Amino acid sequence: MKEIRSLIRSGRPARSWADRYFIAFALLLVAAVVAQPISFVLTAAAGQVTPARVGAGLTLILVGYAAFLALSRALGPVVLPPADAAWLLLTPLSRRAVLSRTALVLLAISVAGGLVLGLALPVAVAAPGRLAAALVLGVAATVGGMAWAVLAQSSTAWDAWLQGTLTVVTVVAVLCTAVPHLLPSVPIGPAAAVVAATAVLLGWRAWSALTRMPARILLDASTRAGHLARATTNLDPGALTWIAEDNHWRTHDLRPHPWPERLPAFLSLAWTEVCRLARRPGRPALLLAATLLPMVASRAGIPAPGLLLVAAGALTAAASVTSGARRDGNNPALARLLGVDPRQTLATRALPPLLLGAAWIVLALTWLGLTGPWLLLGVLTAPAMAAGALRMARRQPVDHSLPLVDFGMGGIPVGPVLWALTGVDIALLGTLPTVQAALTQPAQLGGYVVAQALTGVAVLAAYIWRSRTP
Amino acid sequence: MRPERPLVSHSVCDMTKAIIAQDLAVELSGNPILSGLHLTAAPGEIVTITGQNGVGKSTLLRCLAGLLPPAAGKLAVMDGPPSDEPAFWRDVALVADEPAWYPGLTVREHLKLMAAVHHRPRLTAERALELFDLAERADMAPLRLSTGQQQRLSLAMGLTRPSRILLLDEPERGLDADFRVRLGEILTEYAAEGGTVVMVTHDLQLAQVAGARRIDL
Numbered sequence: 097m098k099e100i101r102s103l104i105r106s107g108r109p110a111r112s113w114a115d116r117y118f119i120a121f122a123l124l125l126v127a128a129v130v131a132q133p134i135s136f137v138l139t140a141a142a143g144q145v146t147p148a149r150v151g152a153g154l155t156l157i158l159v160g161y162a163a164f165l166a167l168s169r170a171l172g173p174v175v176l177p178p179a180d181a182a183w184l185l186l187t188p189l190s191r192r193a194v195l196s197r198t199a200l201v202l203l204a205i206s207v208a209g210g211l212v213l214g215l216a217l218p219v220a221v222a223a224p225g226r227l228a229a230a231l232v233l234g235v236a237a238t239v240g241g242m243a244w245a246v247l248a249q250s251s252t253a254w255d256a257w258l259q260g261t262l263t264v265v266t267v268v269a270v271l272c273t274a275v276p277h278l279l280p281s282v283p284i285g286p287a288a289a290v291v292a293a294t295a296v297l298l299g300w301r302a303w304s305a306l307t308r309m310p311a312r313i314l315l316d317a318s319t320r321a322g323h324l325a326r327a328t329t330n331l332d333p334g335a336l337t338w339i340a341e342d343n344h345w346r347t348h349d350l351r352p353h354p355w356p357e358r359l360p361a362f363l364s365l366a367w368t369e370v371c372r373l374a375r376r377p378g379r380p381a382l383l384l385a386a387t388l389l390p391m392v393a394s395r396a397g398i399p400a401p402g403l404l405l406v407a408a409g410a411l412t413a414a415a416s417v418t419s420g421a422r423r424d425g426n427n428p429a430l431a432r433l434l435g436v437d438p439r440q441t442l443a444t445r446a447l448p449p450l451l452l453g454a455a456w457i458v459l460a461l462t463w464l465g466l467t468g469p470w471l472l473l474g475v476l477t478a479p480a481m482a483a484g485a486l487r488m489a490r491r492q493p494v495d496h497s498l499p500l501v502d503f504g505m506g507g508i509p510v511g512p513v514l515w516a517l518t519g520v521d522i523a524l525l526g527t528l529p530t531v532q533a534a535l536t537q538p539a540q541l542g543g544y545v546v547a548q549a550l551t552g553v554a555v556l557a558a559y560i561w562r563s564r565t566p
Numbered sequence: 567m568r569p570e571r572p573l574v575s576h577s578v579c580d581m582t583k584a585i586i587a588q589d590l591a592v593e594l595s596g597n598p599i600l601s602g603l604h605l606t607a608a609p610g611e612i613v614t615i616t617g618q619n620g621v622g623k624s625t626l627l628r629c630l631a632g633l634l635p636p637a638a639g640k641l642a643v644m645d646g647p648p649s650d651e652p653a654f655w656r657d658v659a660l661v662a663d664e665p666a667w668y669p670g671l672t673v674r675e676h677l678k679l680m681a682a683v684h685h686r687p688r689l690t691a692e693r694a695l696e697l698f699d700l701a702e703r704a705d706m707a708p709l710r711l712s713t714g715q716q717q718r719l720s721l722a723m724g725l726t727r728p729s730r731i732l733l734l735d736e737p738e739r740g741l742d743a744d745f746r747v748r749l750g751e752i753l754t755e756y757a758a759e760g761g762t763v764v765m766v767t768h769d770l771q772l773a774q775v776a777g778a779r780r781i782d783l
Contacts, residue, residue, distance in 0.1 A: 341669045346709045350670070355678045355691075364682035372670035419669050429662040432631075433720075435727055436683050437652040 100184070134215060151272045152396035153220025155388075157213055158269035164209050164238060165262055168245035169255075170340075171324070172317040174198055174309060181318035185311045192306045195314075199306060206242040210235030217284070220396075226284045233288035240295030243302035249317065250309050270385055273392050332493050333515070338426065341419060350375060362444055365436075369417045369448040383413050383452070387459035394464065403534050406460045406474065407481075411523055413456035414449035414478075414485035421445045425490035442486060442563045446556060449485040454478035469541035473530050476545065479552035480526020483559040488519030490563075526555030583642075584609050584731055584762035585630060590639035592622065592629050598637070599625045605781065609730070612753055612763040614773035617783035623766040624663065626783070627735050630764060631660045644730060659729035663736050665716035667708035673719055674704040680726040688759075689726045697752060698722040699745065713740035721749065725756060732756060734765040738772050750775035 174195060176185070184194045214234025218227050248255035320343055327335040353371050373380060390405040424431040424441065431438065457474040461467070466474070494515040500507030524531070529547035538544065585607040592600040599622040607613045615623050628634040629641065632648030641647060644657055667676060677691035695701045698718045703711055708719055717740045724732060732753075738746050750772055753763050757777070767773050773780050 342709060345669050345707045348707075350672050350705060350707050352672065352674075352705045355675065355682075359682065361683055361685065364679055368668060368671055368675065368679055371675065375670055423668050427666045429660065429664070430666040430668070432650075432655045432660055433662075433666070433723060433727075434680070434683060435652075435655045435659065435729070439652075 100189070150221055152392045153216070154272040155269045155392045156396055157216050157220055158265050158272065160216070161213060161237060161241070162262055162265045162269065165241045165245065165258065165265070168242050169248060169258060172249060172321060173202055173242060173245050174249055174306070174314060174317065175321035176314065176318045178318055178322035181315055185314055190307070191309060195306045195309070199303065202242050202246070203239065206238040207235050210238035213238065229284040229288045233284060233291055236288060236292035236295040240291065240298045243295065243298035246302040247298070247305055250305065250313050266385055270388060273388055273395070334491065334493050337422065344376075348375070362440065365420060365441060365444040366447040368420055369445070372419055373417055373448070379416060383416065383456060384459070387456055388463055390460050391463040402464050406457060406464070407477070407523075407527065409460055410453045410457045410477070410481045411484055411520070414453035414481045415488055417448040417452050418445070418485050418489035421486050422489040438563055439560055442560045446482045446486060446560065450478050450482035453481040453485070469545060473533060473541060473545055473548055476548040476552050477527040477530050479556040480523050483526060483556040484519045484523025487522055487559065491515060491518040522555055522559060526552050583607065584644060585764065586640075586642045588640040590629070590641055591637045592625055592634060593637040594625060600783070601638075603639070607762045607764055609760050609762055610757050612757050612765065612775060612778040614775070614778050614780045615764065615766045615783060616768065616770065616773050616780060621783040623783055624735050627733050627764065627766050631658065631733055657730040658733065659724045659727055659731070660733045661720050661724040661735065661737060663739065665708070665720040667716070667719065670707070672705045673700055673708060673711070676708065676719060676723055677726050680723045684727050686728055687726055688728050691726065694722040694726045699748075714742060714745070717741055718745065725752065729761065731762045731764070734763065736766055736768065738767055738769040746772050
């Protein structure tokens, strides 16, 4: 393996002094950027916290950990560069030797993730003296989690356990917020020791499992990672959704749903979105749990306005049921084969994001304690959110031919910025009355409610009216 | 602003023809692909277009579908210029060369959807499953089908919905020999109902499907 690696390296140009300078400068920059939040964390850890804030802080840490596990599971996690996967996997070389570098990278990622979680823990529970133990706990949890994800990659039994753990972590995260006064006080030191011992065991098993990891699984994961890397380097984030979607449905059985025979024709397209959502029960569950996030963030003292989080969450919820519109936009042949007026298609496809967005807003605002006219105002933003979500789903890939705009501190590419704002723009336009009400906090909201109702519906109607076959 | 398409003059309109092309020229990015082409297709007729790679078969199909404006000549599809408009696509079904589907829906649901959005579907979903040999794969995601099965699904979707003109771009792709024969029968039945088929193909046996008129570019 060493000979092969040196052979591959021999074809590459040697690292110049400029390269070394760039690496050292980048590391210094990272250290400078990270130093400020660390100092903030250490200062905050010394402060007094209420039980509600402890619960909210723990919730955010657990959500971060669940996201780390879910991402590790979704991305492989054991992958090789496409060329290595194509040439080195199907050789008599030791599988562990081929994968050792990947294992090191995964370990480094886990340690970095663990340090972040470990740093956040003393802030949440106000235990400045337990920083070392918290760091050990964080690193052990992420290294163990990554090892578990490695084992789950080639074993359905381990994968089932990992999914179960993800569910448990999410449920515990919700409970931390819902009943913070019932939280048991777990000593960080002993907990760190137990988790570290488990992580060592899992790490050892994962390291042993590398030798038996099937080439087919590694090839699939590496191809997927290659697509992901290409989409990222080409700045084509839209392709990522497509890849993720196809990967999901390729690996999952579809449970048959009866097609309602009396369903009116115009609702058929909306029904397909319902079928899709019902086949991914984790997604509605996650969206439901996410309705708590604005309240959790508000209790944890995170400086982000609750209403901004509600808007972001509602747009995300609405965007989660726009697969059909996205496919129509990306594959015009399919939309034409369907033979339905694009306005009619889009109007029907707007129903699921509208309803889901509205439901999400109702829950999130209720947890935040906003009822009455504020709740009504929030619900009336749902049509604008649906319009924004549909526009996001139908947007074209990033236009790299657009010029750079110089803002004095360097050029900013217009293409990715416009791409990122597509969808958010009309969602913002359609929620202007609510935005103004949130900024001015008027005593009477009646006028704003009427204005929001008209604006939301007008924006959605105008978007549908102006649409045509992609 | 969409560019003005060469409009069909009244003399070109002929109620007995579904497609009339006179002295048609097509360009791609300024490069001439086809010129001086004459083509007619009547209701109930199957026209197959054959030729070597790169002679412009698929380009011609795109032009007939209104996705590419003619550079010169006159073209009428159902008594008017082809246009990329909803009214046009209600009558014209184009099965492109790449199979296409919606994520997260089964094969049956694709056909149910195709039947549901049209008031008078040509086939029921169950009949289409049977006709296109997909009954055993009805509850699978299209992504899990083989290339040939995916192609059969695309064809089934195109033939489930009602249409007056069916445009097919290399429908034989991935299909086994037996099913190619079956496809010939299915298309013959479609034509017998009064529909017009224009099919680009490399399969000379399929190009000679019963009563088909072959145009070699």
